[in-house]
Amino acid sequence: MKTPTPLPVEQIPETLPRTQAHARPDSSSDVLVVGAGPTGLACAIEAQKAGFKALIVDKGCLVNSIYHYPNNMVFFTTPELLEIGDIPFTTSLPKPTRLEALEYYRRVAEHYHLHIRQYEWVKTITGGDGKFRVTTTDRHSAIHDYGARKIVVATGYYDLANQIGIPGEDLDKVFHYYREPHPYYDADVVVIGGKNSAAEAALDLWRHGARVTLVHRGPQMHHHVKYWVRPDIENRIKAGEIVARFNSTVQEIGADFVVLRTPSGPQRLKNDFVFALTGYHPDYDFLRSVGIELSDEQMRPVCDPENLESNIPGIYVAGVIVAGSRTNEIFIENGRFHGKLIAAHLSEKLGGGNPNFPLDAT
Numbered sequence: 001m002k003t004p005t006p007l008p009v010e011q012i013p014e015t016l017p018r019t020q021a022h023a024r025p026d027s028s029s030d031v032l033v034v035g036a037g038p039t040g041l042a043c044a045i046e047a048q049k050a051g052f053k054a055l056i057v058d059k060g061c062l063v064n065s066i067y068h069y070p071n072n073m074v075f076f077t078t079p080e081l082l083e084i085g086d087i088p089f090t091t092s093l094p095k096p097t098r099l100e101a102l103e104y105y106r107r108v109a110e111h112y113h114l115h116i117r118q119y120e121w122v123k124t125i126t127g128g129d130g131k132f133r134v135t136t137t138d139r140h141s142a143i144h145d146y147g148a149r150k151i152v153v154a155t156g157y158y159d160l161a162n163q164i165g166i167p168g169e170d171l172d173k174v175f176h177y178y179r180e181p182h183p184y185y186d187a188d189v190v191v192i193g194g195k196n197s198a199a200e201a202a203l204d205l206w207r208h209g210a211r212v213t214l215v216h217r218g219p220q221m222h223h224h225v226k227y228w229v230r231p232d233i234e235n236r237i238k239a240g241e242i243v244a245r246f247n248s249t250v251q252e253i254g255a256d257f258v259v260l261r262t263p264s265g266p267q268r269l270k271n272d273f274v275f276a277l278t279g280y281h282p283d284y285d286f287l288r289s290v291g292i293e294l295s296d297e298q299m300r301p302v303c304d305p306e307n308l309e310s311n312i313p314g315i316y317v318a319g320v321i322v323a324g325s326r327t328n329e330i331f332i333e334n335g336r337f338h339g340k341l342i343a344a345h346l347s348e349k350l351g352g353g354n355p356n357f358p359l360d361a362t
């Protein structure tokens with residue numbers, strides 16, 4: 001059987017001109033991890049524990065996705081289920097806040113002396129097993145090159161929002177991420193969606209003085225809504241404090257209005273801002289550009305479930321991307337164990353760690 005290899009570099013979409021890449025890589029590692037989310041950190045920690053030299057590269061900051069969650073977000077998971085690297089995570093209340101999680105993952109990175117290149121966007125992965133070449137661009141458009149024997153792709157799903165595909169979705173007043181309520185005081189705001197993000201944004205906006213209409217295509221709030229948020233949103237809707245339009249969709253967004261399709265016919269509402277909180281998806285183009293095959297239906301990367309090696313020998317997938325479009329199947333709670341699976345396979349394949357580590361770590 002022919003061994004699959006990454007795409008030839010000229011076929012990679014939006015690739016970098018290879019002439020600009022450095023002849024010698026900036027540094028070499030046993031394992032290069034793409035993505036400094038909880039999973040990427042866990043993978044690097046487990047690889048280090050097995051004696052390998054690991055480098056993590058992230059296009060944003062450490063745990064970039066969590067950093068971009070709503071400012072006052074509270075996790076649905078208890079802290080011990082977010083732990084990585086056997087470092088305890090304790091919080092004063094039963095559920096950690098976003099700020100506590102940021103603090104925790106910073107401490108873990110420090111504790112393990114992880115090598116992390118922040119604000120470098122991985123653009124290409126070329127070469128083959130044992131001899132990969134990774135090219136990144138930094139915030140100043142400078143290009144960096146890395147060599148690695150193995151690659152772990154742990155790129156998450158929070159960077160790409162699902163588009164609804166309606167006129168006006170590209171207006172400045174439309175957002176796919178919610179951060180904080182203050183700018184929307186005394187404004188007419190539509191929140192699209194029926195899951196946690198939509199429920200929590202609608203409540204926060206309403207509590208801080210916005211007039212909120214929640215539009216959801218389903219008949220009620222989704223059953224995944226956090227057990228302590230669900231009665232809150234349902235009671236606000238019952239009381240008419242938040243207007244809900246169920247079995248409804250937004251058809252068009254204009255400068256100062258939105259048009260809804262509702263069971264009782266079209267409705268035009270005065271509107272200042274729209275939060276389209278309809279989910280996110282992994283960067284399938286990036287995965288394909290690396291040569292990783294995706295299943296037809298759920299876009300799951302083809303990989304060995306025992307060790308997460310993809311169809312490209314030497315390239316592993318980890319974290320939420322393993323579930324393809326089913327982003328609610330893998331989260332921090334279970335994705336954090338991928339590091340151990342991969343590290344065990346690395347030991348098997350590479351025959352134990354680099355005896356010089358960490359003396360020659362760059």
Ligand SMILES: Cc1cc2nc3c(=O)[nH]c(=O)nc-3n(C[C@H](O)[C@H](O)[C@H](O)COP(=O)(O)OP(=O)(O)OC[C@H]3O[C@@H](n4cnc5c(N)ncnc54)[C@H](O)[C@@H]3O)c2cc1C
Pocket residue numbers: 034035036037038039040057058059060061062063064065066069070073074075076077120121122123154155156157158159197283286318319320321330331332333334335
């Ligand atoms: C609002 C919200 C609340 C949540 N609450 C919980 C919870 O309570 N419990 C729970 O277990 N899960 C929760 N989740 C889900 C959980 O956060 C994700 O499943 C988890 O972050 C996935 O981890 P990951 O490491 O796979 O990906 P991520 O955390 O998304 O990390 C991926 C990283 O890869 C980087 N990256 C992407 N592409 C590139 C590239 N080309 N080059 C370099 N870097 C790149 C990104 O910047 C990012 O830092 C929540 C999600 C959301 C949106």
